[in-house]
Structures are given as C-alpha cells and as structure tokens.
Amino acid sequence: MPDHITHDPIYNTVDRDDFMAMIEVERYADRTDAFDAIISATRDHFWDPNDPAYIDYEAEPFDMDDDTLMPRDFIVELNCEVAEKLDEKQQIQLANESTRFTLSSILHGEQGALSLSASLCHVLRDPGAQEYAANQVREEARHVTGFSKYIEKRWGTPIGCGATLANLMNEIVMAPEVYKKLVGMQMLIEGLAMGAFATLHSRTRDPLLRRTVQLVMADEAFHHRFGKIWADKTVPKLSEEEHEKVEDWAARCFQTLLFNLVNAEQKQAIYPQFGLDWQWVQGAVREAFTDADRRRYMTEGTNIFRVLIKTLLKAGIITERTRPVYAAWVDMEELRREDDEVAGADVADATLIELQEINEKRRKISRALR
Ligand SMILES: [Fe+2]
Ligand SMILES: [Fe+2]
Known part of the structure; x- marks a missing residue:
C-alpha cells in the first residue's frame, strides 16, 4: 500500500489507473489558485528550440579536435x-567525451522530469495542481528537444544513462507517493540540475552550449518554485513519524547521487576508445581526489551537491537526525545564514526579461500580419 503524506488537499491523489475519479463532477470546481501565477508566466518565458529567433544551432561551430568544451x-x-597515459589530442578528446557524458545525463534527467510530471498529471486530483504539472510536461519536452539538438550537433548521439541515475529516476517516476516524487525530482534532481546549469553556463567555452543552458534555466527556476511551495505547505505540518520518512527519503536520494553520479563506473562507456579500463581510472581518480578535495569543491556556490543541501535545509527537511549526513561535506551554519535564492536565479531572471522582449516583439509582428 502506498504511504501518502498529504497535509494540503491540493496534493490529494487518486490511483494512477483510476481515470473514473478524474471525471467526477465535484472535482472540477475543487481547484487551487496556488500555481496560477507560475502557470500564466509560461507565456512570458516561452522559447522554441526549433526557432532561430531563440537559439540557432547552425550559428556556432566549435572545433572539438582542437579545444575542450569545458576548461581542463x-x-x-x-x-x-590518467592524463599521463594520453597525448595532447587524446586529452582533448577525453575531456569532450566526459562533457558528452555530463550532457547525456542531463538529457536523460530532462526525460525523467518530463515523465515524472506526466505521472503527476495522472495522480493529482486538484485541477490547478494538475494544470501546473501539465505545463511542466510541456516545458520539459522542449528541454529534451533542446539538449537532443545540441548533442546531435556536437556528437551525433548521446551516451546511455548511468545506472545510478536511471534506477533513481525509475523509482521516482513509478512511486505512487507524491512526496517521493516532489522531494526526489522537484527538489533534488531539479536542484542538482540548476547547480549543474549554473556551472556550465559560467564555465563553458562553447557559446551554443551556454545559450542552450541559459534558456532551460529560465524554465527550471519555476519548477524549483513548485517544489518549494509543496515544502512550505507540507513540512511544517508533518508529524514526527512523517517527517522522519520524508527526511530519510531525501537523505537516501542525496547519498545515492553524491557517491555515484559522476564516478568512473557510471561513465565507463567513454574509456575503452582510449585503451583505458574504468576500474583503473577510478583508482587513479580516487588517489588524486580525497574527501578533503570534495569538501573544498563544495565551498563553491554553484557546486551541485551544495545546492542540493541548501535546498533541503531551506525547506526544513533536515533535522539533527540526518544533519551529520550533510555536515560531513559543508558548513551547515554558513548555508543556513545564506538567503534562499537558488543557484542560477540571476541568470534565469535576466533570461526571463530577454524572452519577454522577444515574445512581445513576435506578438506585435503576428498582430500586424493579421
Ligand atoms: Fe527541465
Ligand atoms: Fe524542470
């Protein structure tokens, strides 16, 4: 039996196979307005990966034999x-294959977010919450298109999804419990994505990648807000037992992602072409990077795991019970004092203004042509 934790009726659910519950007459008027502002904002941050007015995939060539997409x-x-085993040309190739793996993971993550929000449409009873979810499906679909086009342009095809991310997303998409879906996807994977996008945006040498990521960020900031609304309405009302369940689920997702997401085992498909064995690569990486190095990386504002911890902390999900899981990596007091702006919010805000202008101009032109 699924173990639902619902304190606000806007997150009430029906069984995903119970379509008859969706056409009950009383349901339609039972609609929250909590998400109306996010739903109607979609018109302003609209963009289309197939329209060069927003992004032109033909405009920016990049010589991948000569330069790395991300700094070394x-x-x-x-x-x-590992670098000592490779000549200069191979080093550039390996760097770009590693970036291909990262972007392929992001593409699979976008598909996960699409399927997850579609699964919310089948279980959420409130028509307003359902409309939000349907809107997110539409936005995730353009992210899948956007990253597919970028990967196709640079490499032809993506790389298969690492087992950790694949299994975690499968569990979340299939879970009947809304709290597992919202904590796992809206707060953790979406939070992680915002950190990754902010890093890619600020550090890539490829203008086409920067543009792709920038447009996606304008949408993601709203998805992150949906998770935050759930936490604000739910977390303060949780009983001790329920809080433990939510907190343990969050800690489990966090640890799975932290220890497995980008290690050599997950990336093993990229090494054979360089004559490298992934287990040897893993050993070499472990020797060079200690836990102290990980902690140092996490002092950077856009570090993906720091962004995750901050999301959970600000949502009130972390208590003394699971605090050690996170405190081993970051200074929790410092995080608590920071404002609760999500990483990349500045880029998302600036892009929103730009998109509003493009969309307004296009509306004027189409009105004039009528
Ligand atoms: Fe997305
Ligand atoms: Fe999203």
Whole structure:
C-alpha cells in the first residue's frame, strides 16, 4: 500500500489507473489558485528550440579536435595519472567525451522530469495542481528537444544513462507517493540540475552550449518554485513519524547521487576508445581526489551537491537526525545564514526579461500580419 503524506488537499491523489475519479463532477470546481501565477508566466518565458529567433544551432561551430568544451580543471581525469597515459589530442578528446557524458545525463534527467510530471498529471486530483504539472510536461519536452539538438550537433548521439541515475529516476517516476516524487525530482534532481546549469553556463567555452543552458534555466527556476511551495505547505505540518520518512527519503536520494553520479563506473562507456579500463581510472581518480578535495569543491556556490543541501535545509527537511549526513561535506551554519535564492536565479531572471522582449516583439509582428 502506498504511504501518502498529504497535509494540503491540493496534493490529494487518486490511483494512477483510476481515470473514473478524474471525471467526477465535484472535482472540477475543487481547484487551487496556488500555481496560477507560475502557470500564466509560461507565456512570458516561452522559447522554441526549433526557432532561430531563440537559439540557432547552425550559428556556432566549435572545433572539438582542437579545444575542450569545458576548461581542463573541470575534467577530473585530466587532473590525475590518467592524463599521463594520453597525448595532447587524446586529452582533448577525453575531456569532450566526459562533457558528452555530463550532457547525456542531463538529457536523460530532462526525460525523467518530463515523465515524472506526466505521472503527476495522472495522480493529482486538484485541477490547478494538475494544470501546473501539465505545463511542466510541456516545458520539459522542449528541454529534451533542446539538449537532443545540441548533442546531435556536437556528437551525433548521446551516451546511455548511468545506472545510478536511471534506477533513481525509475523509482521516482513509478512511486505512487507524491512526496517521493516532489522531494526526489522537484527538489533534488531539479536542484542538482540548476547547480549543474549554473556551472556550465559560467564555465563553458562553447557559446551554443551556454545559450542552450541559459534558456532551460529560465524554465527550471519555476519548477524549483513548485517544489518549494509543496515544502512550505507540507513540512511544517508533518508529524514526527512523517517527517522522519520524508527526511530519510531525501537523505537516501542525496547519498545515492553524491557517491555515484559522476564516478568512473557510471561513465565507463567513454574509456575503452582510449585503451583505458574504468576500474583503473577510478583508482587513479580516487588517489588524486580525497574527501578533503570534495569538501573544498563544495565551498563553491554553484557546486551541485551544495545546492542540493541548501535546498533541503531551506525547506526544513533536515533535522539533527540526518544533519551529520550533510555536515560531513559543508558548513551547515554558513548555508543556513545564506538567503534562499537558488543557484542560477540571476541568470534565469535576466533570461526571463530577454524572452519577454522577444515574445512581445513576435506578438506585435503576428498582430500586424493579421
Ligand atoms: Fe527541465
Ligand atoms: Fe524542470
């Protein structure tokens, strides 16, 4: 039996196979307005990956034989013994294959977010909450298109999803419990994505990648807000037992992602072409990067795991019980004092203004043509 934790009726659910519950006459008027502002904002931050007015995939060539998409200090393999086994050309190739893996993971994550929000449409009873979810499906669909087009342009095809991310997303998409979906996807994976996008945006050398990521960020900031509304309405009302369940689920997702997301095992498909064995690569990376290094990386504002911890902390999900899981990596007091702006919010805000202008101009033109 699913173990639902619902304190606000706007998150009430029906069984995903119970379509008859969706057409009950009383349901339609039972609609929350909590998400109306986010739903109607979609018109302002509209963009289309197939329209060069927003992004032109033909405009920015990038010589991947000669240059790395991300700076070398970003590529762990180039900062340990692995680099000594490769000549200059191979180092550039490996760096770009590593970025291909990262972007493929993001593409699979976007598909996960699409399928997750579609699954919310089947279970949420409130028509307003359902409309929000349907709107998110539409936005995630353009992210899938946007990243597919970028990957196709640079490499032709993506790389298969690492087992950790694949299994976690499968569990979340299939879970009947809304809290598991919202904590796992809206707060953790979406939060992680915002951190990753902010880093890619500020550090990539490829203008086309920067533009792709920038447009996606304008949408993601709203998805993150949906998770925050759930937490604000739910977390303060949880009983001790319920809080433990939510907190344990969050800690489990966090640890799975922290220890497995980007290690050599997950990325193993990229090494054979360089004559490298993934287990040897993993050993070399481990030797060069200690837990102290991980902690140092986490002092950076856009570090993906720091962004995750901050999201959970600000949502009131972390208590003394699971605090050690996170305090091993970051200074919790410092995080608590920071404002609760999500990483990349500045980029998302600026993009929103730009998109409003493009969309307004396009509306004027279409009115004039009528
Ligand atoms: Fe997305
Ligand atoms: Fe999203």
